[in-house]
Each structure stands twice: as C-alpha cells, then as structure tokens.
Amino acid sequence: GDSVTQMEGPVTLSEEAFLTINCTYTATGYPSLFWYVQYPGEGLQLLLKATKADDKGSNKGFEATYRKETTSFHLEKGSVQVSDSAVYFCAPWVDKIIFGKGTRLHILP
Amino acid sequence: DSGVTQTPKHLITATGQRVTLRCSPRSGDLSVYWYQQSLDQGLQFLIQYYNGEERAKGNILERFSAQQFPDLHSELNLSSLELGDSALYFCASSGQGSQPQHFGDGTRLSIL
Numbered sequence: 001g002d003s004v005t006q007m008e009g010p011v012t013l014s015e016e017a018f019l020t021i022n023c024t025y026t027a028t029g030y031p032s033l034f035w036y037v038q039y040p041g042e043g044l045q046l047l048l049k050a051t052k053a054d055d056k057g058s059n060k061g062f063e064a065t066y067r068k069e070t071t072s073f074h075l076e077k078g079s080v081q082v083s084d085s086a087v088y089f090c091a092p093w094v095d096k097i098i099f100g101k102g103t104r105l106h107i108l109p
Numbered sequence: 110d111s112g113v114t115q116t117p118k119h120l121i122t123a124t125g126q127r128v129t130l131r132c133s134p135r136s137g138d139l140s141v142y143w144y145q146q147s148l149d150q151g152l153q154f155l156i157q158y159y160n161g162e163e164r165a166k167g168n169i170l171e172r173f174s175a176q177q178f179p180d181l182h183s184e185l186n187l188s189s190l191e192l193g194d195s196a197l198y199f200c201a202s203s204g205q206g207s208q209p210q211h212f213g214d215g216t217r218l219s220i221l
Contacts, residue, residue: 042214099152
C-alpha cells in the first residue's frame with residue numbers, strides 16, 4: 001500500500017546551519033506531495049507543496065523538489081532560525097493523504 | 110488563522126465518561142477529517158466526512174463515532190473513555206481532491 005518514510009528526530013542544529021529532512025514515499029500513481037509544519041501548541045499548517053515531477057515547492061526559505069525517479073521529497077533550508085523549531089510532516093496524496101511520523105527539529109541559538 | 114475552529118480547547122474528564130468534540134470547517138470546505146495525536150503514536154487518521162457522508166475510515170475505535178451535520182460542522186464522540194485516550198484531537202478541512210488540509214488548533218483531552 002501507499003506509505004511514507006521520513007527521517008526520525010529529534011534533529012538538533014545550531015542557528016544558521018543547513019537543514020535537510022529526508023522523505024521518501026511509496027505510491028501507486030503520481031501523488032501530490034506536501035510538507036506540513038506544526039509549531040508548539042498549534043495545529044499542522046501547510047508549508048509547501050509540489051504536484052508533479054521536478055516541481056519545486058518553496059515557502060519561508062524552505063524548499064523541496066519532487067523527485068519521481070527516487071520517489072523522494074526532501075525538505076531543505078539553507079540557514080535555519082530558532083523560530084523554525086517545530087515538527088515537520090511529509091505527506092503524499094494519491095486518493096488520500098498519508099502523514100509521515102513527523103520529525104522534531106530543535107534549533108539552538 | 111486556518112479558518113477551522115475546534116471547541117473546546119481543553120477537556121479534562123474521568124475514565125468511563127463520554128465527551129463530544131466539535132469542529133467548524135473552513136468556509137466552503139466540504140471535507141472534514143479527524144486525527145488523534147499522541148506522543149507515542151504520532152498523528153493517526155481517524156475518519157473523514159464529505160458533505161455529510163462518511164468517506165474514509167482510519168484507525169478509529171468502536172467506542173468513537175463521528176458525524177457531519179447539514180451545516181458541515183462535525184462532532185467526534187468518544188465514549189467509555191480510557192486513560193490511553195488522552196491525546197490531542199485535531200480536525201482538518203479541505204476542498205475537493207488533493208487540496209491541502211487546513212487544521213484547527215486541536216482539543217487536548219486529558220483522562221484522569
């Protein structure tokens with residue numbers, strides 16, 4: 001069946017470090033791909049999306065590229081800030097959305 | 110502000126009791142989803158309604174039930190509560206197809 005695997009956390013980085021959170025998926029067909037973020041005490045909110053191969057989604061300095069050949073959608077940011085501390089969820093959508101287990105990110109000042 | 114409203118924000122009750130969680134979806138969204146989030150289980154999909162009809166079922170216990178009303182608001186009923194039901198319960202809404210889901214801020218349920 002359809003599934004998603006994302007790197008386990010917690011991930012701890014210093015401010016201004018480079019961030020990668022890996023996400024791979026298994027799906028029949030061509031899913032739309034999403035990254036959601038959950039800040040402390042809040043619900044999930046859409047961070048970025050890509051709907052077809054080679055599309056790049058971007059928002060708030062975060063980027064992810066839809067790689068069909070490797071079935072991946074890795075999240076990257078060139079220089080993280082303390083305010084990026086949150087839980088990040090990778091979520092492919094085929095006929096329904098599937099959320100990964102989430103990766104908790106801690107950014108140290 | 111996601112436009113999705115959940116009430117109450119916090120609920121404290123005892124084992125064996127029954128509670129009802131309420132969700133008002135974003136204006137225009139016909140789909141409502143319920144999720145349970147706990148520390149050890151992550152985000153678990155419970156159930157989806159579309160325009161009043163059940164559309165998909167996930168890991169929802171028989172003690173739990175939900176419905177979506179004609180005005181599109183939804184309620185999640187949890188009965189015979191157990192300590193393990195303590196969690197955050199999120200509601201989300203979306204438009205059709207692969208439209209992104211918009212989440213409420215959740216209801217934190219604590220069972221004593």
